[in-house]
Structures are given as C-alpha cells and as structure tokens.
Amino acid sequence: MHGSRGRFWALACLAFAAACGPRKPVAPATPRHLVLVTIDTLRADRVGAYGNREVATPRLDGIAREGALAREATAHVPLTRPSHVSLFTGRLPPETGVRDNISPAVLPALPLLAEVLKRNAFATGAFVSSVVLSSASGLDRGFDVYSDEFEGGGGEAQFLSTVQKRGDTTTAEAIAWLEKLRGGKPATPRVFLWLHLYDPHDPYEPPEPYASRYAGRPYDGEVAWSDELVGRLDDALARLGMREETLLVATSDHGEGLGEHDETLHGFFAYQTTLRVPFLARGPGIPAGTRLGATVRLVDVFPTVVDLLGLPSPSGPLAGASLAAALHGAAAPAEPVTYAETLVPLLHFGWSDLRGLREGRWKYIQAPRPELYDLTADPGERANLAASETPRVEAMRAALGRFLDEERRAAKGAAGPAPVEVLERLGALGYVGGTAPAETATPGADPKDKIGEFRIANDLIRQGILLHHEKDYAGSVERFQAVLARRIQSFEVHFYLARGLLALGRVREAARQFEQATLRSPAHGEAWAGLAEAKRALGRRDEARAAYEAAIRLTPRSARLRFQQGELLRDMGDVLAALKRLREAVDLDPRSAAYWNSLGMTLGGNAREAEAEAAFREAVKRDATSHRYAYNLGLILERQGRAAEARPWFEKALTLDPSFTPARERLAAH
Numbered sequence: 001m002h003g004s005r006g007r008f009w010a011l012a013c014l015a016f017a018a019a020c021g022p023r024k025p026v027a028p029a030t031p032r033h034l035v036l037v038t039i040d041t042l043r044a045d046r047v048g049a050y051g052n053r054e055v056a057t058p059r060l061d062g063i064a065r066e067g068a069l070a071r072e073a074t075a076h077v078p079l080t081r082p083s084h085v086s087l088f089t090g091r092l093p094p095e096t097g098v099r100d101n102i103s104p105a106v107l108p109a110l111p112l113l114a115e116v117l118k119r120n121a122f123a124t125g126a127f128v129s130s131v132v133l134s135s136a137s138g139l140d141r142g143f144d145v146y147s148d149e150f151e152g153g154g155g156e157a158q159f160l161s162t163v164q165k166r167g168d169t170t171t172a173e174a175i176a177w178l179e180k181l182r183g184g185k186p187a188t189p190r191v192f193l194w195l196h197l198y199d200p201h202d203p204y205e206p207p208e209p210y211a212s213r214y215a216g217r218p219y220d221g222e223v224a225w226s227d228e229l230v231g232r233l234d235d236a237l238a239r240l241g242m243r244e245e246t247l248l249v250a251t252s253d254h255g256e257g258l259g260e261h262d263e264t265l266h267g268f269f270a271y272q273t274t275l276r277v278p279f280l281a282r283g284p285g286i287p288a289g290t291r292l293g294a295t296v297r298l299v300d301v302f303p304t305v306v307d308l309l310g311l312p313s314p315s316g317p318l319a320g321a322s323l324a325a326a327l328h329g330a331a332a333p334a335e336p337v338t339y340a341e342t343l344v345p346l347l348h349f350g351w352s353d354l355r356g357l358r359e360g361r362w363k364y365i366q367a368p369r370p371e372l373y374d375l376t377a378d379p380g381e382r383a384n385l386a387a388s389e390t391p392r393v394e395a396m397r398a399a400l401g402r403f404l405d406e407e408r409r410a411a412k413g414a415a416g417p418a419p420v421e422v423l424e425r426l427g428a429l430g431y432v433g434g435t436a437p438a439e440t441a442t443p444g445a446d447p448k449d450k451i452g453e454f455r456i457a458n459d460l461i462r463q464g465i466l467l468h469h470e471k472d473y474a475g476s477v478e479r480f481q482a483v484l485a486r487r488i489q490s491f492e493v494h495f496y497l498a499r500g501l502l503a504l505g506r507v508r509e510a511a512r513q514f515e516q517a518t519l520r521s522p523a524h525g526e527a528w529a530g531l532a533e534a535k536r537a538l539g540r541r542d543e544a545r546a547a548y549e550a551a552i553r554l555t556p557r558s559a560r561l562r563f564q565q566g567e568l569l570r571d572m573g574d575v576l577a578a579l580k581r582l583r584e585a586v587d588l589d590p591r592s593a594a595y596w597n598s599l600g601m602t603l604g605g606n607a608r609e610a611e612a613e614a615a616f617r618e619a620v621k622r623d624a625t626s627h628r629y630a631y632n633l634g635l636i637l638e639r640q641g642r643a644a645e646a647r648p649w650f651e652k653a654l655t656l657d658p659s660f661t662p663a664r665e666r667l668a669a670h
Contacts, residue, residue: 029284030310031247033191034117035237036301038087039226040080040130041201041266042252044073044278046223055220059231060280063250067282068290068327074358075254075298076340078266078274079431080132083253083298084196088113088139090302090318092339094407099343101431102423107138111314113302114142114192120311123181123189127174129198131163131425143194147173163425166207167197167229175236182240191242195233197226200256202265202430219258247283247308249301260380262451265430267344269447270354270365271381275340283308287329294333295358296323335360339403345447348490349454352444357400364396368446372396420526427465427492430458457488464496473503491521498530507537518550525554529561532568541572559589563598570602578602586618593623597632604636612636620649627656631663643670 044050048057049064075083077093085091085098089110093099097108114124125145133139133148140146150165174195182188199206199222206214206221214221230250237243255274257263266274279296285308299320306313307324319339325331338358346353356365363381365371372386372393386393447454464479480497498513514531521527532547548565555561566581582599589595600615616633623629634649647670653663 031283031285031308032245033242033247034122034193034305034309035233035246035248036192036194036305037230037233037248037250038084038194038196039200039230039250039252040196040198041254041256042223042226042278043255043258043273044252044276046220047278049280050278054217055214056224057227059227059234060250060278063230063234063248063280063282066288067248067280067286068292070279070292070294070296072294073251073277073279073296073298074272074275074338074340075252075277076275076338078254078270078342079344080130080253081137084133084137084139086319087251087253087298087301090299090314090320092299092319093341095319099341100347101132101426107141111316112139112141113305114139114194116142116306116311116314117190117192117309118142118144121189122192124192125174125177126194126196127170127177128194128196129165129167129170130196130201130429131422132429132431133196134422136422145177147177163428164198164201167199167226168207168232170197171195171229171232174233178236178240178242182242197229199226199229202256219256245284247281247286247305249305250278250280251298251301252277253298262455264455267342267431268451268454270340270342270356272363272375272379281327286327290327290329292323292326292333294326294335295338295360297336297338300336337399339400345445345450345454348492349450349457349488350490351447351450354447355400355404357396357403359396362392362396364393364400366397366400367448368444369448370397420529423492423495423526424465424469427462427496428469430462453486453488457483457486461492461496464500468496468500468503471503473500476500477504489516489520491517491524491527494520495524495527495530498527498534502530502534502537507534510534511538523554525551525558525561528554529558529564532564536568541568544568545572557588559585559592559595562588563592563595566602567598570598570605575602575606579606586615590618591622593619593626593629596622597626597629600632600636604632604639609636609640613640625656627653627660627663630656631660631666634663634666638666 046052046055048055048061049069076086077083079101081101082093082098085096085107086093089096089112091110096110114126118124124143126140126143127147128134131150135146135148150163174193178191178193181191200219204218204222206218206225210221210225214224234243234248237246254266255276256266257269257273260273261269261271263269263273297320299318300323301320303313303318303320303322304324307322308327321336323333326333340356340358341354343353345351352368354365354367356363361374361376363373363375370386370393371384372389373381373383374385460479460483464476467476467479477497477500480493480500483493494513494516498510498517501510501513511531511534514527514534517524517527518531528547528551532544532551535544535547545565545568548561548568552558552561552565562581562585566578566585569578569581579602582595582602585595586599596615596619600612600619603615604612613633613636616629616636619629620633630649631653634646634653637646637649647667650663650666653660654667
C-alpha cells in the first residue's frame, strides 16, 4: 500500500510556485536535542506571529522571530489522536487506519518518531495532558518515560480532570525530567522531549490572571496561558544549557470552530477553522526570520526533524516530505497537494463523510453538495465556487477519486477500539465514537444540513456519559433515549444506554441494547462483555459463555474478562475450562487478589488442596484486609488436617469482620 500511496502523491503533487523568497544558503548545523510541543486545539490565527493582535503570545512569537514560521500549516483530520499519529508516523490517516479518537487503540506496525530516535541513542520522554493520547493510543512506543497519569474523580469538573491535566502540571513534569537527565551527569545523552498541552481544548477554563484578562473570551485566555507554559519550558532549556543545541518545534493537532460555520468545537467539518494550525521551528542551522510560503503538513514533521537531526531517513515511502533544506534557507519547497478528511459524520451518525484536497489557494471538499474555495480571496470559506468553477472541481474530484480508489483497494483492518474506560472518558470531553448503523434516517446526508442536529445529539451524549459516571443512571438513560428518539442510533448510544439500564437492574432491556451495540460495532470487545454480563444475569449461561468468548478474542490482554468467564464456567460445572481461564487471568494480572481467590476456590472445589492453598496465600498477600480471603486460607488448611495452622486465619478473619459468622463457627468447632 505504501508504495502505491507514495506514487500517488508523487503524481498528484503538481506543485504551485512557493511563496517564500530566495534566501542565501547558510552552512547547516545539526541540533543535538529535539523538543516538540503540540498545543491541542490551537488555531493559527490566535497567535501573534500569524497577525493576531488580541491575544498575547510573546513566547511563541519569539520562536517565530528567532527561527522559522510556516505561513500555512495544516492538519489532515481535525481530531487529536489521528493528527498526532500522522505527525509521529509521516503517514496519512487512511494509511495508519487511525481515523478518530477511539479506534484503533493499537497502532499498526509503522515506525514512530520516538522509536527512530530511541534507536539512535536519544533519551526519550513524553508528557501528555489528555486521555486521548494515553498509552492506550499506541503512541507510547519508543519512549523511556510516558507520563499519562490523570488525577481526580466525582462530579463533572473532577471527572474532566481525570481525562485531562492542566498544562502547568504537565510542563513541570517535563522540566523535572530534563533536570534529572542533566543533573550531575558527566555526559548527557541526546534528548527527545514531547510536551502536549491540552488547555485550549473545551472546556475553556484559563487560570488567573488570564481568566480576568480575557473575560468573555476564555479560549483566548487558554491560548495566552499555553504561551506562558511554552516560555517556562524554553526558560528551562536555557537554564540547563540546552537551548542553543535544541531544535524546538511548536505546532498543533487541529484548530477550533468557535462558532464559524455553526461549528462550536471541531471534528465535524473540514474547514480551515479546524484544519489550519501554526508551525514554528527554531534551532541550529535555521536562520532567524525564515518564512515558509509552501503549505506545511503534519505528515512533513517526521521526515523533517529526522533530517534536521542528521539521522538516516526512515525506510519506506512516506506521505510527508522533509523541509530541512527550506528551513536551512537553501531551497524553496514546492507547494504540495494536501489531503484532509473527517469521518465523524459517517462513523458516528451515518451521514456523509467529508474528504478534501488543497492545491495552493484552491481547496475542494467532497460532500453531497461539493465545495470549492479560493483561500486567498476567501480565507473564511464563505463563497462556494463549485458551481462557477466546474473544470477545476472536476479535476480536483478526479484527483481525490484516484486517492480514494487506492484507499479502498488497500483498505486495512482496524486494530480494534479503545478500552471502555477510554471510550467513556473521551465522551466526557465531547468526543463520540462508533460505527455507522446499518440503516439511518438520512443515509449520506450532507453534514452542512445536519450541524444543528449534531450539536444537540453530541451534547446529549456527553451529558449521558457524565451522568453515568456520576452514577445518575436514570438521568443517563433518559439522555440516551432522547438521542434514540431523534433516530440517531450510533454505537455509543446503544452501548451507554445498555450500561445504564444494566446498572438500574433493567437487565432484559440492557441485553437488547448490548445486542444493538454489537451489531453496530462487532469488533468492540467491551460491548460483547456487557452482553455476556447481561445474559449471565438472565440465567442464559450458554449465550453468556459465547459472548465472553467473543469479548476475549477481541481483547486478548483482558484479565478481567477471563476472570469473569472463569467464574461463569465454574458455575456451569466446567471446572477444567474455568481453571484455564482463571490461570490466564492471574498470569495477565498477578496483582489482583480477587483473581487468586477465585482460582483457589475452583482448585479447592476440585480437591486440589495444595494448589488451592498456594492461590489463597497469594490472595492474602495481595489483600490483607479481606476477611474472606483469610477465611478461605484457613478453610483449605483445615481440610488438609492442619487445624493448628488454620486457627490464626479464622481469628484474623473474625478480627477483620467481627460479624463474620463462618469464622466464628470454625473456631468454636476446634
């Protein structure tokens, strides 16, 4: 696939003249370190270096002044995870298979930037501020340190804090890692640091003084706050003696609608409001004041930084191209063809997806009603010229069609959706995900006609997930039923409705909704697990067993599912199959006392007392506060005729729970 994809782009990139003027070449220097800062949801037009005079961004402006700025830089999809995957692989979303924020949870076997640098003896550290980029995203490959811990819990504000981290915390962690690397060591390795700041993402809650300074404009306040954080990191580089040796790149994954085109956030449309991002670079060999006139794409970052660092180019064709020569002032790059997409309307709601190509000033969006814009004359994309520029539309549609034909021929299987915990957290951030239903109210509807309905449904889904987390299951169920009443039946609606119904004890209804969820996303293991739980509660054990099998196939590293099926199999009398699953569970997660206890009970029930004793000892070692685990260990010792050894465990069980009658009875029997 990659070879044909590379040939397509080679044929498609019939370049426009670059806008940047000639510059006298300078002798290129090689940076020792790389610092990459991605500021989530940052529109280029909110940065001073891009002409904004309403938001103070002195530190980002300083990077542009001391180094390079791309006048036009673009993401390929207005969503966090696929954009970062493109940045770290140099490949487009159709090549990686990562098209939204929840699926797949495991990246395909493509070399990532951190892996390339790690193989070249770089110390690698990543500090991310959103669950969208947690290790479940697969982006942790190649990093020595991948900081993705999120604190908090309970209530909407606390819930959101569990899925995102304030930028000052993340920045402090990154600086501490640099200080540890530099401190007292005779030879410091080359360093790759990735700092991800999430603050400009909804909800906009800038700290003081930015909240007051930008009263009524909280997004702008978050941008100014993020600029300060970039400055903190840059100051740390100077203090540690690293600044002059470091290639510093600052960019974003996507922009924000902010009400333009009636899109408040991002992900639904493919306009420049959410695709245009800043791109700034400063470091050895980059002349101050360098300006790139050709469009810089996120897929260009990977080959560019590898080239600037003096490392061998990665093997295999990339969608991106190195801009190192242009950044050195030695050459003006040609204007590339730029691909963009959003599959949110299709994957989430069954409406039409949006695909686009940009060639210089012209941008084409393929939709039920196609769109063509002259970005030079109409940067806000208000005047659709598709009807008056028919030859250009046909040419760009044909070029996009060849690309889509290749995509269909070389379609990859997705690696599988994210764990339920990640899915739930993404929904809290305003992201929804799933698979298009088999039938929809308006198949292929133009997203332009559905933006109002999308905003209502998206808000209801978000409320429903938050209420579910807060254990207001009745409120959550009400929200999801309201979405269904609007004839929107995406995967996550059925999935969370099922979970809420199950929590309310409405098991039969929950089973039906889990069945609908598995129909819409057959590869989602957690939907099958929920179906298994519901079937088990209904006493339909054979159906529950089959559902667990499907769930385990789809989530092969889940110890929890093996534990649950093991207990079901024990209840069904299939002891050997139960033992197999429970041993797999403790192998996958030996820290769980519950898994060891269940294994011990199953072994003990099969007259394998010595093995059961070993399992119960593991259980009490991992949880010394459980009276049941202590009692079970005492009981298995007693069964082996070791009453004196059993007595202290019965006493401990009674100490832990004085009302636990079985322990009292065993002590009285001796």
